[in-house]
Amino acid sequence: MTALAAIAEARRRTRKRPLGRHLSILGWCAAAVLAVVALLAIFGPLLVTVDPNAVDLSGAYSGPSPEHLLGQDASGRDLFSRLLSGASTSLVGPLLVVVASTVLGTALALSAVWIGGWFDSAIARVIDAVFAFPGLLLAILATSIFGTGLQAAVIALSISYTPYIARIVRGAALRERSLPYVAALRVQGLRGTSISLRHILPNIAGLISANATLSFGFALIDLAALSFIGLGVQAPTADWGAMIGSGMAGILQLEPQEALWASLLIVITVAAANSLGDELVKRSENRS
Amino acid sequence: MIAAPGTEPTTAASGAGRTEPILAVDGLRKTFGRGRKEAVAVDGISFELHEGGSLGIVGESGSGKTTTARMLIGLEQPTAGRILVDGSDLTRPARRIKDLRARGRLIQIVFQDPYTSLDRRQKVGDCLGEVVRLHFGLSGSALNGRVRELGELVGLQERQLRALPRELSGGQRQRVAIARALAAEPKILILDEAVSALDVSIQAQILNLLADIREQRGVSYVFISHDLAVIRQITDTAIVMRHGQVVEQGQTANVLDSPQDPYTRLLRDSVPHAGWQPGTVK
Numbered sequence: 001m002t003a004l005a006a007i008a009e010a011r012r013r014t015r016k017r018p019l020g021r022h023l024s025i026l027g028w029c030a031a032a033v034l035a036v037v038a039l040l041a042i043f044g045p046l047l048v049t050v051d052p053n054a055v056d057l058s059g060a061y062s063g064p065s066p067e068h069l070l071g072q073d074a075s076g077r078d079l080f081s082r083l084l085s086g087a088s089t090s091l092v093g094p095l096l097v098v099v100a101s102t103v104l105g106t107a108l109a110l111s112a113v114w115i116g117g118w119f120d121s122a123i124a125r126v127i128d129a130v131f132a133f134p135g136l137l138l139a140i141l142a143t144s145i146f147g148t149g150l151q152a153a154v155i156a157l158s159i160s161y162t163p164y165i166a167r168i169v170r171g172a173a174l175r176e177r178s179l180p181y182v183a184a185l186r187v188q189g190l191r192g193t194s195i196s197l198r199h200i201l202p203n204i205a206g207l208i209s210a211n212a213t214l215s216f217g218f219a220l221i222d223l224a225a226l227s228f229i230g231l232g233v234q235a236p237t238a239d240w241g242a243m244i245g246s247g248m249a250g251i252l253q254l255e256p257q258e259a260l261w262a263s264l265l266i267v268i269t270v271a272a273a274n275s276l277g278d279e280l281v282k283r284s285e286n287r288s
Numbered sequence: 289m290i291a292a293p294g295t296e297p298t299t300a301a302s303g304a305g306r307t308e309p310i311l312a313v314d315g316l317r318k319t320f321g322r323g324r325k326e327a328v329a330v331d332g333i334s335f336e337l338h339e340g341g342s343l344g345i346v347g348e349s350g351s352g353k354t355t356t357a358r359m360l361i362g363l364e365q366p367t368a369g370r371i372l373v374d375g376s377d378l379t380r381p382a383r384r385i386k387d388l389r390a391r392g393r394l395i396q397i398v399f400q401d402p403y404t405s406l407d408r409r410q411k412v413g414d415c416l417g418e419v420v421r422l423h424f425g426l427s428g429s430a431l432n433g434r435v436r437e438l439g440e441l442v443g444l445q446e447r448q449l450r451a452l453p454r455e456l457s458g459g460q461r462q463r464v465a466i467a468r469a470l471a472a473e474p475k476i477l478i479l480d481e482a483v484s485a486l487d488v489s490i491q492a493q494i495l496n497l498l499a500d501i502r503e504q505r506g507v508s509y510v511f512i513s514h515d516l517a518v519i520r521q522i523t524d525t526a527i528v529m530r531h532g533q534v535v536e537q538g539q540t541a542n543v544l545d546s547p548q549d550p551y552t553r554l555l556r557d558s559v560p561h562a563g564w565q566p567g568t569v570k
Contacts, residue, residue: 180405184465187361187397188419188472189389199407 022283030276037269041091044084052081053236061255073243073258074250083261086238090266093154093232094219100158102212105165110201112166113173114192124170127163135160136222143231150233153226161215168211172204206284214277217270224266240266308375310508311337311360311395311476316369318355318532329355331532332369337476337525342502342509344523344540346516346555352532353512357480360510361397362388374475393423396469400481402461406453412464413439413449419471434471441504442467442497459490463497470501478510483518495522516559520544528552 023031050068056076063071070079112123135157142156143149176182177200185195224241226232233239235246240262247259318330330352337343345353358364360371362381371379373394382388399405406415416435420426426434439449442463453461462482469477479498483491499522502509511523519526520540527537528549536549547553557569 180399180401181407183363184397184399184405184468185407186388187363187392187395188422188468189385189392190418190422191385199410202409203407 023279027276027279030272030279033268033272034276037087037091037265037272040084041087044087048081048084050078050081052078052085052238054078061250061253061257063257070261071257073246074255079258079261082238082243083240083265086240086243086262087265089150089233089237090220090224090240091269093150093223094216096154097157097161097219097223098212098216100154101161101215102165102208104158105162106169106201106208108162109166109169110173110196113170113177113200114196123166127166127170130160130163131167133160136225139222139226140231143226148231148234150223153223153232157219157222161219164215165208165211169204169208172207173200176200176203204284207281210277210280210284212277213273213280217273217277220266220270220273309336309372310339310341310374311343311510312370312372313356313360314370314372316356316359316371317367318352318359318364319367328532330359330366333527333529333532333534334369335527335534335537337508337510339475340502340506340508341525342511342523344519344526345510345512345529346514346519346526346552347529348514348555351529353514353529354480355532356529357397357478357510357512360476360478361395362391389423392472392474394474395476395478396472396474397478397480398462398465398469398482400484402458402465402485403453405465406461406468408453410452411449412444412451412453412456415464416449416467416471419468423472438467438471441470441501457490458486459494462486462494466494466497466501470505470507474507476508476510478512480512481514482511484513484515491518498522516544516556528555 054077056072059068059072059076060074061072062068062076065071068078068080070083073079073082108123108127112120138160139153139156142152146152146155173196182195182199185199223232224239224244227239227241228245230242230245233242235242243262244259244266247256247262250256250258313336314334315332316330316334317328317332320327320329333352333356335343345356347353355364359366360378362378365381366379369379370377373391376394378391378394382391406412410418413435416438417431420431420434420438424434435449436446439446444460444463444467448456448460453464456464462485466477466482483494486494495518498509501507509522511519513519523540525538526540526543527534528543528547528551529535530551536543536547536552543552544556547556554569
């Protein structure tokens with residue numbers, strides 16, 4: 001009996017691994033890429049030696065040189081410093097979208113699940129209705145009302161991303177709410193808000209953050225697309241999506257560097273966010 | 289802190305009319321759905337439980353045992369009937385948080401599944417502390433002391449109080465669930481198949497623990513089970529439920545040894561024993 005207990009104890013111990021061990025090599029690489037991109041966005045402006053908006057028409061489309069590491073764009077602006085200073089504008093937008101939609105979606109879903117009844121049905125119907133609108137379409141509509149620029153696009157995308165998060169959180173919270181421990185806490189007389197925030201939320205936080213990571217990638221693409229068609233970040237501010245847009249002309253003149261570098265950064269960041277998000281989602285589903 | 293009654297718990301059996309019952313259920317009924325789809329889960333049952341007593345509710349799956357438990361703790365609203373606990377009417381589930389807590393200090397429950405009845409991210413000690421703070425507003429060392437005391441009451445060591453549920457065995461988790469229920473210092477504890485998910489040897493330990501606690505604290509039990517051996521061991525009086533109705537009630541020994549109702553006989557004869565042949569059970 002004691003030997004058996006010792007074995008069982010040892011098994012329990014080994015099962016209790018630090019969180020990080022659950023990530024695969026790909027997951028770690030994705031996390032590292034995102035960390036590097038985030039560092040670039042934060043400290044990039046400090047590394048910039050050439051003014052990203054300085055026009056030098058004589059150097060248009062010139063290739064890499066010691067002064068211009070990645071060459072120059074159609075107006076002779078330094079590509080390297082534009083990509084670096086564009087990192088923050090390109091990443092802050094999606095980050096705001098993710099934070100706003102996650103907070104809003106989680107709050108809606110948790111209150112719908114706790115209150116239940118007609119309130120839950122109403123929230124569910126609204127979620128379905130907003131779901132029917134493609135986020136990009138809503139964002140374009142918003143820019144036509146509130147004017148072009150990052151702000152309107154971010155607000156519109158936040159609204160259209162909210163149901164996505166809300167639906168996932170609602171499903172997970174419903175499962176959690178049906179567990180006996182929630183009933184036990186209710187019988188004790190704990191408030192619904194305390195149960196939702198102190199017990200249900202921490203138990204589904206992994207799933208929420210995983211889906212936030214995933215939607216970061218999508219939001220980055222959507223905002224880049226808006227900037228690409230000229231409704232998002234406005235010239236001359238550097239932005240990866242806008243750079244693909246302004247680099248279009250260069251592609252036709254066989255000078256694709258600007259569009260190429262900007263797309264490459266978007267692809268790498270989105271791929272990293274998606275693979276990390278996918279892995280986190282799978283992990284959190286395995287756990288619950 | 290519980291007002292321990294002077295009565296010997298084992299003798300404080302049904303003894304109707306002797307004292308005011310701690311729990312009186314009268315004509316309790318619960319239906320789900322309406323019209324043609326209406327299903328009667330509990331069909332007008334009545335029973336009483338005296339302070340320090342232990343009442344068993346026996347019956348097969350779907351007989352309405354668990355629905356009865358859920359109405360007692362206020363997770364379901366009865367369609368008809370009355371629930372009186374210690375003189376106060378608890379028929380309707382509490383709406384206000386104050387009433388909910390007051391009800392929590394009268395009646396508590398331990399669920400069947402020790403794996404899902406604890407928050408998997410909360411340390412055992414925090415789980416008990418949360419309930420103690422909620423009801424008695426203790427903090428600091430008083431809170432810690434009370435949590436340790438509760439741990440001792442159910443046989444959990446300090447090391448286990450610092451553990452997460454997944455580091456504990458099923459039996460230990462059920463001890464935590466019992467401690468959490470007792471943390472509110474209720475007068476009535478409902479045990480809904482509370483030992484059914486445990487190994488037989490662990491079952492015996494938990495049943496002994498429950499018997500000790502009843503003796504020490506004078507808590508009254510409503511013990512719901514399909515296991516007649518368990519009911520015989522832990523309860524003084526028993527009711528047998530079938531299709532939402534009480535088919536038999538009385539002293540546990542009488543009910544199980546000389547059942548009057550054919551259904552009780554069927555239940556009893558369905559328990560495997562030496563020389564038992566399934567074909568003979570009718």
